[in-house]
Amino acid sequence: MLLEGRVWRFGDNVDTDQIIPARYLNTTDPAELAAHCMEDADPEFPGKVRPGDILVAGRNFGCGSSREQAPLSLKAAGVACVVAASFARIFYRNAINIGLPIVECPEAAGAVAQGDRIAVDLGAGVLRAGEASFRVAPFPEFMQRIIAAGGLVPYTRQKLAKEVQDP
Amino acid sequence: MAMTATQKILARHAGLERVEAGQLIEARLDLVLGNDITAPLAIIEFEKLGATRVFDPERVVLVADHFVPNKDIKSAMQSKRQRDFARAHQLPHYYEGGDGGIEHALLPERGLTRPGMLIIGADSHTCTYGALGAFSTGVGSTDLAVAMATGKAWFKVPAAIRVVYRGKLRPWVGGKDLILHTIGRLGVEGANYRTLELTGEALAQVSVEGRLTMANMGIEAGAKNAFMEPDQATLAWVDARTDVPYEVVRSDHDAPFEATLEIDVGQVEPQVALPHLPENARGVSQVGDVAVDQVVIGSCTNGRLEDLRVAAKILAGKKVHPWVRLIVIPATQAIYRQALEEGLLKVFVDAGGIVSTPTCGPCLGGHMGVLAEGERALATTNRNFVGRMGHPKSEVYLAGPAVAAATAVRGRISSPEEVA
Numbered sequence: 388m389l390l391e392g393r394v395w396r397f398g399d400n401v402d403t404d405q406i407i408p409a410r411y412l413n414t415t416d417p418a419e420l421a422a423h424c425m426e427d428a429d430p431e432f433p434g435k436v437r438p439g440d441i442l443v444a445g446r447n448f449g450c451g452s453s454r455e456q457a458p459l460s461l462k463a464a465g466v467a468c469v470v471a472a473s474f475a476r477i478f479y480r481n482a483i484n485i486g487l488p489i490v491e492c493p494e495a496a497g498a499v500a501q502g503d504r505i506a507v508d509l510g511a512g513v514l515r516a517g518e519a520s521f522r523v524a525p526f527p528e529f530m531q532r533i534i535a536a537g538g539l540v541p542y543t544r545q546k547l548a549k550e551v552q553d554p
Numbered sequence: 555m556a557m558t559a560t561q562k563i564l565a566r567h568a569g570l571e572r573v574e575a576g577q578l579i580e581a582r583l584d585l586v587l588g589n590d591i592t593a594p595l596a597i598i599e600f601e602k603l604g605a606t607r608v609f610d611p612e613r614v615v616l617v618a619d620h621f622v623p624n625k626d627i628k629s630a631m632q633s634k635r636q637r638d639f640a641r642a643h644q645l646p647h648y649y650e651g652g653d654g655g656i657e658h659a660l661l662p663e664r665g666l667t668r669p670g671m672l673i674i675g676a677d678s679h680t681c682t683y684g685a686l687g688a689f690s691t692g693v694g695s696t697d698l699a700v701a702m703a704t705g706k707a708w709f710k711v712p713a714a715i716r717v718v719y720r721g722k723l724r725p726w727v728g729g730k731d732l733i734l735h736t737i738g739r740l741g742v743e744g745a746n747y748r749t750l751e752l753t754g755e756a757l758a759q760v761s762v763e764g765r766l767t768m769a770n771m772g773i774e775a776g777a778k779n780a781f782m783e784p785d786q787a788t789l790a791w792v793d794a795r796t797d798v799p800y801e802v803v804r805s806d807h808d809a810p811f812e813a814t815l816e817i818d819v820g821q822v823e824p825q826v827a828l829p830h831l832p833e834n835a836r837g838v839s840q841v842g843d844v845a846v847d848q849v850v851i852g853s854c855t856n857g858r859l860e861d862l863r864v865a866a867k868i869l870a871g872k873k874v875h876p877w878v879r880l881i882v883i884p885a886t887q888a889i890y891r892q893a894l895e896e897g898l899l900k901v902f903v904d905a906g907g908i909v910s911t912p913t914c915g916p917c918l919g920g921h922m923g924v925l926a927e928g929e930r931a932l933a934t935t936n937r938n939f940v941g942r943m944g945h946p947k948s949e950v951y952l953a954g955p956a957v958a959a960a961t962a963v964r965g966r967i968s969s970p971e972e973v974a
């Protein structure tokens with residue numbers, strides 16, 4: 388999968404309260420969540436983000452609560468991929484489970500700026516920014532299967548169907 | 555080969571002899587948990603799965619606690635979705651209102667969490683139950699959906715870090731102070747993807763409630779789970795709440811720990827974490843002159859009976875500072891009742907404090923004490939991120955109940971020594 392887009396830059400320790408503040412957790416509607424995505428970190432983000440944009444952040448992106456509304460709001464806002472120096476554990480798991488591509492790449496996180504255009508080739512495990520290119524760690528095979536199925540729910544549905552056929 | 559307690563619990567539930575750090579496994583779950591924020595989303599995914607039944611109604615616990623009693627129409631609709639699901643699937647462990655409370659205080663209190671269990675919850679502070687010798691970890695709504703349907707989840711076996719506490723506790727220092735100090739030493743990412751095993755002879759001086767507070771905040775160092783080996787005090791506490799049998803699991807003496815942090819608790823004074831990260835912890839004497847508008851005593855971290863007793867001891871016969879709102883929230887209805895019987899609630903009200911029914915409320919900026927722009931709170935909660943308790947330009951300082959009560963009296967962040 389090749390993802391190419393415009394960069395939004397954020398710093399270290401962007402927590403889930405910044406990605407989607409708890410005051411908006413009284414809904415599960417993705418469009419409503421997207422309208423407030425990242426607004427406490429950058430009030431202009433929800434109005435200006437365009438489908439295909441790529442979010443690039445520093446260390447420990449997505450720390451804090453387990454709210455899946457965080458990756459969901461990013462996905463619904465049109466964010467194609469999140470690149471970070473590192474991710475907090477639950478956010479990483481949730482992103483995989485809902486099929487939001489995320490890439491750990493400390494070198495790229497240090498090298499790209501707001502507004503840059505970058506390309507992430509998930510299959511080849513490469514991130515390109517202008518002249519520079521960086522290697523990104525491929526997902527373990529098990530996670531690739533979840534992503535290929537489109538998330539944990541379709542993956543499990545396929546698995547359950549198979550168990551019914553040949554128990 | 556030697557294993558940590560966490561590895562042993564994961565191995566048993568995966569039907570394997572042994573597991574190693576980094577290994578991906580699928581494991582059987584003893585208990586799964588959701589709440590009024592995470593379960594509604596999980597229920598949508600559960601339906602997408604085509605599932606018609608939960609794997610075991612006894613093992614699915616749903617708690618309405620974040621926005622309850624419902625703060626607005628939208629949260630009422632969310633809560634209702636969870637309530638309808640609990641009714642439709644006849645879940646015996648659905649809690650709301652008069653028999654409820656905040657999930658991570660409620661489940662241990664009801665004897666639902668026991669040593670050796672494997673528990674996941676769609677809430678990051680599910681790591682709390684590690685204080686009782688269980689493996690428990692926070693996940694998202696999709697994981698919860700699949701877990702409710704299949705009773706299983708995938709895990710990457712974590713590597714482990716050990717924290718060893720030695721020495722003698724200073725006055726007014728409790729579990730909250732030890733864990734804030736520990737997070738200050740490790741950093742908010744210091745235990746990311748790892749097990750945090752909390753051990754050492756000094757923990758015998760910390761009550762089981764204080765240990766639940768410590769494990770609760772493991773996630774604030776990024777940990778996947780926090781684990782504490784049960785001792786006699788833990789087992790007595792558990793046995794007083796359940797007669798369901800359980801198995802105590804311990805780390806081998808030569809278990810693989812990636813790193814060990816030693817802490818002399820005698821060096822730790824009551825702690826305060828400054829905005830906007832829990833790792834900004836320091837001794838209360840090092841905070842300087844900081845006036846506050848609000849003090850909150852409550853949450854799954856410090857809303858237990860012991861916390862209320864400590865706060866009441868300081869507040870008895872005193873008045874809350876005229877420019878401070880003190881909000882006290884017992885974490886569960888049982889704690890509320892006991893605090894009522896002991897006269898603690900009267901102490902708070904007589905001092906000029908506000909006492910709320912159990913709810914997460916202000917902890918996540920939901921209701922019952924949301925901060926305005928420029929306002930500052932000191933809270934016994936667990937997170938002080940930007941906007942956590944309200945306006946993105948408000949501030950939260952974290953501390954234990956003793957510092958919180960002292961601060962409520964003086965109107966500025968204070969050591970309990972200054973008022974007691």
Ligand code: SF4
Nearest residue numbers: 679853854914917918
């Ligand atoms: S009290 Fe706060 S941290 Fe605990 S479950 Fe509720 S919102 Fe989460």
